[in-house]
Amino acid sequence: MTATLPVLPDHHRPSRQRPTTAPRASPASRLRRWADPAAVLTATALIGVRAAGLGRWTVDDAAVTFAYARSVDQGLGPVQLPGASPVEGYSNPSWLVLLALGRRLGLFDHGSFLGVSDLVLYPKVLALLCTAGTLACVALTARAVVPGRAWAVTLLAGAALAANLSFVAWSFSGLENPLYGLTAAATAAVLVRGVTRDRLTGPRTAAAAGALALLAALTRPDGAVLAVAYPLVVVLFARRRDLARSVRALALHAGVVAVPYGAFLLWRHAVFGLWVPNTAVAKAQQPPELAQLAQTGDLLAYAGWALALIGALCVGAVLARPGRARRALVALLVPLLLTLLAYGVLGQDWMALYRFATPVWVLAATAVAVSAVALWEAERARGRAVLVAALTGALVLAHAGQADAESSFKSHPTLSMCFVADRYGEVFNTYAERLGLRHATVALPDLGGTLLTTRLRVLDLAGLTDRSVADAYASGDMRALRDHVLRAERPELLHVHAAWVDKTGLTPERLADAGYVPLYRQQNGGDFVRADAVREPARLTAVRAWAKPYLDDLIARQNTPVHRKGGCGATLTPGQVAAR
Secondary structure, three states: OOOOOOOOOHHHOOOOOOOOOOOOOOHHHHHHHHHHHHHHHHHHHHHHHHHHOOOOOOEHHHHHHHHHHHHHHOOOOOOOOOOOOOOOOOOOHHHHHHHHHHHHOOOOOOOEEOOEEHHHHHHHHHHHHHHHHHHHHHHHHHHOOOHHHHHHHHHHHHHHHHHOHHHHHHHOOOOOHHHHHHHHHHHHHHHHHHHHOOOOOOHHHHHHHHHHHHHHHHHOHHHHHHHHHHHHHHHHHOOHHHHHHHHHHHHHHHHHHHHHHHHHHHHHHHHHOOOOOHHHHHOOOOOOOHHHHHHHHHHHHHHOHHHHHHHHHHHHHHHOOOOHHHHHHHHHHHHHHHHHHHHHHHOOOOOOOOHHHHHHHHHHHHHHHHHHHHHHHHOOHHHHHHHHHHHHHHHHHHHHHHHHHHHHHHHOOOOEHHHHHHHHHHHHHHHHHHHOOOOOEEEEOOOHHHHHHOOOEEEEOOOOOOHHHHHHHHHOOHHHHHHHHHHHHOOOEEEEOOHHHHHHOOOHHHHHHOOEEEEEEEOOEEEEEEHHHOOOHHHHHHHHHHHHHHHHHHHHOOOOHHHHOOOOOOOOOOOOOOOO
């Protein structure tokens, strides 16, 4: 007898189910997914095209950090040249690390790519990447407020930044500005997303804000102001029932900032003997006065009063309406006001187009763009038309108002690395060679391109890389400075001109009394050599005959398109001499 298995009803039988496929995303959803990245790339391209108009121009101050990056990568430590004593002649250690890393990887200070020196190309690529990162942070901030139109915020902020030559020029100058702008934008994104997602006092938000504040402080000394942003936002938005959680978050944030930065300060003091960079000593930064804050009005004037007014009205309209947008905007305004305060405290900078304002431009553009798009969403057709017309008109007026300043900067940009390399590095190498000065010292105030090309020992008359000169500036004792230069150091070669003659008191008459004779006269100063260092007087005559036509032509060509956009060749190496 065979056993039979019971037959299951159809609805109990296991059935083979065909694998289900996920529904395909509609074209509209795919478009929304890629809208924000596309906006970031488009805005980055706009800014990159604007920067390309400045050519290969790299400001000479940036080349000082380049020289330190070269020394660090060569294992010489933080010195301006081989054999020099450690002096912190830079104020951007995080940027220095990126440059030294690029050199170690063979991307920087090794040669050229398609005929462009990597001394120029690598920092500009870094700037472009930082710009893309900044705009990505703008998009993240916007998603927390207007998630469906974050792309519009990104494009609007990017267009405003591209139209602002101050932002573009200094972001692509070779200095640390783009990294500072990125840290400011990232700080805003962390704060806004923390507030809108109710994660402000979470450990991730606290740690991220602390890490960004640390990076900002290591990028620029005034970047330390961003360390205050997170605590202020927590105080503004913390609830009483979450007091313990808020205190823990603030403690975590303080630890992330204070512990590594404290270790850095101890290292700085151990290596350099100072708690601040030597550049701060040389610039004789005084305690801020209330009147200094008035210079923030210069930024409003440059941006355009119409644009500033329309932007303020947009921000005010959003702040007047309770909701997520207002909370986000308050969090965004905290770092903006802090960086604006830091700008006012820094004091007037001699370089054109507001070099220290980069984070202000980034945060202000973000705040106005977020407010404008939030208002667009809240308004009907007539209100939207008025908003677009007002913003368009303000942007046109702002661009027209900036035209003169931008034209002046493009025709006479701030002193370039290439010109300094040609004018001082190569020329003084040539002087030393033709005058038979084997182990000479040259004293001059224009340093960056000189350090990259000189074979001489360098005495920095600006004091950035010299402790004694910096101390003299800090105390206002120019007699001590002159005694240090003319009696203690006694450099064989010396250059000074324009404001440096009046500032230092190193006049041609004082130099003559100290035994110096001119090789080439420029304005109220020029190039000088210590007479007793030249054993053959006939060489002086020959060098003077060579120097005058050569330097007259070089200086006349300083602001021609080729020179002002960077025309110093594929590489800058020690020992280069001027053309015969």
